[in-house]
Amino acid sequence: MNTRTALVASLALLLSPAAWAHVASNGFLVVQVHGQQLSGSIELAVRDVELAIGIDANRDGKVTWGELHAGEPQLMRYVAQHLSIGTPNSSCPISFQSLQVNQRVDGNYAWLPFTAQCRGDVRQLNIRYSLMQDVDPSHRGLLTLVDGPISQTGVLGGADAAALYSVVAPSRGRAFFEYLQAGIWHIWSGVDHLLFLFSLLLPAVLLRKNARWEPVARARPAFLSILKVVTAFTLAHSITLSLAALDVVRLPSRLTESVIAASIVIAALNNIFPLVTESRARIAFAFGLLHGFGFASVLADMGLPHTARLISLLAFNLGIETGQLAVVLAVMPIAYALRTGVIYRRAIMPWGSALIAAVALVWLVQRAFLPTG
Amino acid sequence: MRAMSGGRPRIFRGRLSGEALLGAILLLIASIDVAWSTPRVPGSDAQVLAELPVGTRHESTPARELARSRLDIALPLAQFYVSRSRATGDLRYLGYAEAVLQPWVQRSPAPPAILVLQATILQSRHSFGAALDRLDLALQAQPDNAQAWLTRATVLRVQGRYTEAMASCGHLAGQADAAIIDLCRQSLAGLTGNLRAAYAAIAGLPQRELASEARAWRYSELGEMAERLGDDAAAEHWFTQGLQLAPEDFYMRAACADLLLRHGRAAETLQLLAGYESMEPMLLRIVLAHRLLGDSQGETGRALLSGAFEVEQQRGEAVHRREQARFLLDVEQQPAAALVAAQENWHVQREPDDALILLRTAQAAHRPDAAAPALLFVQQQGLEDVRLELYQRPAS
Numbered sequence: 001m002n003t004r005t006a007l008v009a010s011l012a013l014l015l016s017p018a019a020w021a022h023v024a025s026n027g028f029l030v031v032q033v034h035g036q037q038l039s040g041s042i043e044l045a046v047r048d049v050e051l052a053i054g055i056d057a058n059r060d061g062k063v064t065w066g067e068l069h070a071g072e073p074q075l076m077r078y079v080a081q082h083l084s085i086g087t088p089n090s091s092c093p094i095s096f097q098s099l100q101v102n103q104r105v106d107g108n109y110a111w112l113p114f115t116a117q118c119r120g121d122v123r124q125l126n127i128r129y130s131l132m133q134d135v136d137p138s139h140r141g142l143l144t145l146v147d148g149p150i151s152q153t154g155v156l157g158g159a160d161a162a163a164l165y166s167v168v169a170p171s172r173g174r175a176f177f178e179y180l181q182a183g184i185w186h187i188w189s190g191v192d193h194l195l196f197l198f199s200l201l202l203p204a205v206l207l208r209k210n211a212r213w214e215p216v217a218r219a220r221p222a223f224l225s226i227l228k229v230v231t232a233f234t235l236a237h238s239i240t241l242s243l244a245a246l247d248v249v250r251l252p253s254r255l256t257e258s259v260i261a262a263s264i265v266i267a268a269l270n271n272i273f274p275l276v277t278e279s280r281a282r283i284a285f286a287f288g289l290l291h292g293f294g295f296a297s298v299l300a301d302m303g304l305p306h307t308a309r310l311i312s313l314l315a316f317n318l319g320i321e322t323g324q325l326a327v328v329l330a331v332m333p334i335a336y337a338l339r340t341g342v343i344y345r346r347a348i349m350p351w352g353s354a355l356i357a358a359v360a361l362v363w364l365v366q367r368a369f370l371p372t373g
Numbered sequence: 374m375r376a377m378s379g380g381r382p383r384i385f386r387g388r389l390s391g392e393a394l395l396g397a398i399l400l401l402i403a404s405i406d407v408a409w410s411t412p413r414v415p416g417s418d419a420q421v422l423a424e425l426p427v428g429t430r431h432e433s434t435p436a437r438e439l440a441r442s443r444l445d446i447a448l449p450l451a452q453f454y455v456s457r458s459r460a461t462g463d464l465r466y467l468g469y470a471e472a473v474l475q476p477w478v479q480r481s482p483a484p485p486a487i488l489v490l491q492a493t494i495l496q497s498r499h500s501f502g503a504a505l506d507r508l509d510l511a512l513q514a515q516p517d518n519a520q521a522w523l524t525r526a527t528v529l530r531v532q533g534r535y536t537e538a539m540a541s542c543g544h545l546a547g548q549a550d551a552a553i554i555d556l557c558r559q560s561l562a563g564l565t566g567n568l569r570a571a572y573a574a575i576a577g578l579p580q581r582e583l584a585s586e587a588r589a590w591r592y593s594e595l596g597e598m599a600e601r602l603g604d605d606a607a608a609e610h611w612f613t614q615g616l617q618l619a620p621e622d623f624y625m626r627a628a629c630a631d632l633l634l635r636h637g638r639a640a641e642t643l644q645l646l647a648g649y650e651s652m653e654p655m656l657l658r659i660v661l662a663h664r665l666l667g668d669s670q671g672e673t674g675r676a677l678l679s680g681a682f683e684v685e686q687q688r689g690e691a692v693h694r695r696e697q698a699r700f701l702l703d704v705e706q707q708p709a710a711a712l713v714a715a716q717e718n719w720h721v722q723r724e725p726d727d728a729l730i731l732l733r734t735a736q737a738a739h740r741p742d743a744a745a746p747a748l749l750f751v752q753q754q755g756l757e758d759v760r761l762e763l764y765q766r767p768a769s
Contacts, residue, residue, distance in 0.1 A: 023681055024464040024688065041412075046423035047465075054431025061425045066418030100412035101422060108422040111412040135437070136468035137475060138498075140688050155688055 023106050025139040027131055029156065031085065032146040033167050034303050038092055038116040042079055043102055043109040044131065051135050053078050065101065068110060072099045075110060082131040083141075085116055088164070092118035125165045129156035148303050148312070149178035176315040179302075183319020186298050187327070192260055192363065193291055194327060195356050199267035200229045200280050201332060202349055205339040208277035213349060215339040222339075226332055228281040230324070236288025237295060238317055244296030245304060245313050256293040258368040263287035264360035271353035295320060428457060428469070441476045444484055451490050458497070460621050462652035464692075467494050485511040489521045492528075499692050499721055501528050519548035526557055533723030535565050535754060552583050560594050563601075564725070566755025572598040589619035596625065600632060601725060603759035608632055623652065630658040631726075635760075639665035650674070653681055657696050660704055675704055694718035698730050708737035719746060725758050732764035 028043040046063050050056055055071035056063050068075075076096045085092050094116045102111040125145065132139035141156030147167050156163060187193060204225040206213040216222045243249045267283060270276055276283060295316075304312050338344040415422070440447035451473040458466035471494055477487040488511035495504035508525045511518055522544040529538035542557035555578060563571035575594055583591060592615025599608035612629035615622065626645065633642045642662040649655035656674050663671030682697045695718045701711035712734040719731050728747040735744035744764065751761060 023684065024690075025468055026684060026688070047425060047429060050423070050425060050431055051429055051469075052431070054434070056425065056430060059430075059432065061430070062421045063423045063425065064418060065415040065420045065422055068422060069418065098414075100414050102412040113412075135472050136465060137471045138464075138468035142684070142687055153687060 025132060025136050027129075027139065027141040027157075028109070028144075029083070029127075029129070029141050030144045030146065031125065031127070032303060033122050033125075035121055036118050038085065038118065038122065038125075039114070040116075041111055041113045042083060042131075043104075043111045044075075044079075045104075045106070046101075046108045046110055048132055048136070048139070049075060049110050052132055068101070069099065075099065075112065079112060079131065082129070082133075084128045086126045087118050087120065087122055088124050088126060090119050092116040092122075122167050125167055126162060127154075127156060127165065128162040130161045131157070133157060133161070146303075148175065149182050150174075172311055175312045179312040179315035180319040180322070182298075182302060183316040183321075184323040184326075185319075186295065187320050187323030190294075190298070192264060192360070193294070193324075195360060196260070196264045196267055196287065196291065197230070197233060197284075197324065197328070198331070199264060199271060199353060199356055200233075200284050201226060201328065202335065202352060203271055203274075203277070203280070204229065204332070205336045206345065206349070208274055213345050215345075219336065222332075222336055225280075226328065229284045230328060232281040232285040233288040233291070234321055234324070236285045237292035237320075240289045240292025241295045241299070241317060241320075242292075242313060244293050245299050245316075246309075251293050253293075253297050254367065256290055256297065258364060259290045260287075260294050261360050261364035261367055263290060265357050265364060268353040268357035268360065272350055272357075426457075426461070426463065428453065429465070437473060440473050444477070444487075447473050447477055448486055448490070451487075455490065455493060455497075459623075462623065462649075462655075467497055470494055482514055483510065485515040485518055485521065489518065489524060492521075492524055496524065496528055496531075497692075498690070499694075501532050501721065504528050516544075517548050519545055523549065523553070523557065526561075530561060530564075531722050531724055533750060533754070535561050550584065550587070552578055553587055556587060556590055556594065563594075563598050564754060564756055566757070568598060568601060568757040572602065585618070589615055589622050589625070591615075592618065593622065593625045593628070596632075597628060597725075600628075601758040601760070605632060605636065623649070623655070627654050627658065630655070630662075634658060634661055634665065637665055639663070653678060653693050654696050657700055657704075660700075664704065671704075678704075691717060691721055694721065695727055695730055698734055702730070702734050702737055708734060708739075712738040712740060712743055716743060723750060725756060725761070728756070729758070729760055729764075732761060736764055 025045065025048055027045075027048070029040065030042075031038055031040040044052075046068060049068065049071070050063055053071060053074050055067050055074070057067050057070065079096070080094060083094070085094065094114045097113045097115070100111045100113070102109045127143065129141040129143075131141060137158070139157055143154040143156050143165075145152050145154065145165055145167070152165065154163060154165060203213065205216055205222045207216050207221075208214075240249070244251070267287070270280075270283070299313070299316055335344070338348070436446065436450060440450050451470040454466045454470035454473065458464065458470070470490070474487055474491050474494075477483055478491055488507045492504040492507040492511070495501075495507065505525065505528055508521050508528070511521045512525070515521070522541050526538045526541035526545075529535075529541060539558065539561050542554060542561065545554045545557060556575065559571040559574045563575075572595065575591060575598070578591060580588060580591065592611050596608045596611035596615060599605070599611060609629070609632060612625060612632065615625050616629060619625070626649070630642050630645055633639075633645065639662040642658060642665075646655050646659050646662075650659060656678055660671040660674040660678065663669075663674070678700055682693065682700065685691075685693060685697075694714055698711045698714035698718055701707045701714055705711075712731075715727075715731045715734040718727055728751060731747040732744050735741060735747075748765060750756070751758075751765070
């Protein structure tokens with residue numbers, strides 16, 4: 001999710017986990033606006049939960065997951081009493097989902113996801129936060145309020161329990177720019193899409209003759225081959241991205257993520273044990289359809305602004321294509337230059353593909369078979 | 374498959390150890406994105422999520438309830454939390470103490486002892502103005518409250534208001550030990566142009582006749598004075614003595630670490646601060662020591678500090694602004710940002726170390742104009758400190 005938080009958390013793991021408990025008490029509230037609906041999470045340190053409501057049932061000075069879990073209904077009641085979200089006209093009743101645990105720099109946190117239903121589109125949010133105030137007045141709620149690609153932060157609690165936040169719909173220009181950026185960024189950070197594309201592009205500067213790879217003689221066929229693959233991939237994922245983003249089709253994310261991983265394995269293995277050599281564009285198209293659902297889930301996490309849905313979708317898609325094109329333009333000329341050398345055909349092609357296949361195989365196992373969350 | 378691919382499959386006949394290594398690396402890479410990124414449901418009910426420090430159980434609620442109506446319970450309970458905070462560096466305890474004081478503070482008039490304790494908490498949070506307000510209220514009700522005068526002198530001193538601080542020391546006459554009054558006065562004299570004489574005076578105080586808190590204070594004062602005089606060997610002697618007497622004196626420990634760091638004695642710094650990683654100021658010095666050693670072990674601490682400063686900033690607090698400035702300057706090497714932090718810090722507190730970080734960041738950011746407030750202060754007060762001289766010359 002948030003790579004930076006993840007990094008800090010992972011670093012903390014390398015140290016003694018108990019040694020980092022000394023920051024002031026903070027709760028973390030994330031609220032995401034989707035039209036009339038809100039989704040989000042509230043996080044309180046396990047230690048703070050104990051102090052507030054008492055969950056150490058066996059009184060041994062240690063809170064286990066079993067004890068925290070048993071206190072879940074109590075915790076939900078406590079949070080419901082001390083946190084309320086509403087528009088200036090009416091409240092948005094919160095319904096909680098099941099409790100999980102999140103590790104942060106200073107220890108474990110009880111992580112409670114929720115949704116809330118408001119009446120009418122949300123333009124302003126009134127948040128009242130008084131968690132922990134009776135036992136620790138220095139506790140603060142650190143708010144992240146997300147509306148599409150725009151997020152703002154705030155500090156809750158203290159003397160003024162209530163705070164009003166404006167959720168300003170972005171202008172079309174701003175929305176376009178933000179979603180374009182998000183699209184470009186996703187291609188850079190979404191390694192799986194790039195690995196798939198490169199598995200298909202690695203052989204584009206080669207020709208399959210007599211069960212051997214040989215370099216293409218001229219740039220034109222290589223260029224055409226690359227163009228076909230990239231176009232087919234783009235066309236396919238644009239179709240499904242649009243369908244999914246506009247809620248026409250929906251697939252479970254576990255399925256799409258697993259198949260995306262599988263597509264990389266197949267494309268990479270095809271370079272080592274070639275079955276399809278001429279029409280890789282078809283593979284690109286077929287699996288591109290699934291990658292489109294993958295992009296759509298990123299977009300769904302961000303949400304589309306209700307005022308500029310289509311233009312934001314277009315911008316996000318354009319961003320993906322821009323990022324993709326930049327990578328292809330940077331890498332393929334090098335591949336073309338190297339194609340005649342033995343290193344490209346004997347090392348980069350087979351070993352690079354094997355590496356890609358291996359990484360993707362691990363992803364496949366994780367995504368398809370390991371429990372999520 | 375084999376027939377179709379010709380001789381190709383031989384690439385998979387690599388040495389086993391190589392494959393195993395590769396496999397391990399791949400697993401590691403691939404597991405990074407799932408392991409820490411999202412909330413999870415722990416695998417076992419028995420998994421311990423938190424160990425509760427002393428006094429942080431919900432069970433202590435009856436005591437806290439009782440403290441709402443009984444001063445004889447509220448005071449020691451709040452005092453206990455404040456002392457736990459001092460002993461462990463755990464800032465949450467200050468909040469617990471505040472919660473105990475809250476109903477009493479809202480009374481009119483609030484009991485003076487409650488106000489003094491509240492001022493101590495505010496001082497720990499670097500809310501010096503608010504701390505002084507509470508102390509003044511307490512002193513209106515109880516003009517002979519020695520603790521209030523002493524705390525007031527300390528707060529004013531940190532703010533660089535030496536004349537007023539000296540006046541507060543004066544009010545201790547007849548209320549406190551002569552040695553305490555001497556320490557109060559001489560420590561201020563040492564900041565206002567009489568460093569050598571004040572150093573001699575404090576060194577001459579009979580250690581045996583002092584209460585144990587005053588003894589640690591004396592060592593700490595002597596160490597810092599020796600350092601400002603340029604006698605680092607003596608400073609180290611005083612700090613070492615002081616830390617033997619009062620190992621929990623974090624202020625002195627940090628000062629001692631700074632002395633070692635200035636001499637490039639990184640390994641000894643790490644030894645001195647081992648076990649204190651949970652406190653931001655200590656962690657900063659640990660990271661600096663690792664930098665001196667040129668190893669990468671400080672990376673972890675660097676990331677943690679960066680995150681902690683960010684949260685502090687978001688909360689709108691400035692408890693560790695001096696450390697943040699030093700972090701930005703010496704670790705992140707962002708002199709411009711460091712200067713901003715040092716300037717903000719200078720608005721809040723004006724100890725010699727605050728002047729030092731402002732001068733250092735101004736020089737590093739090539740902004741000699743930004744150093745002017747500190748230079749003016751040094752000149753007006755007659756502050757003597759060899760560490761500052763290096764930065765005073767180019768400007769004068």
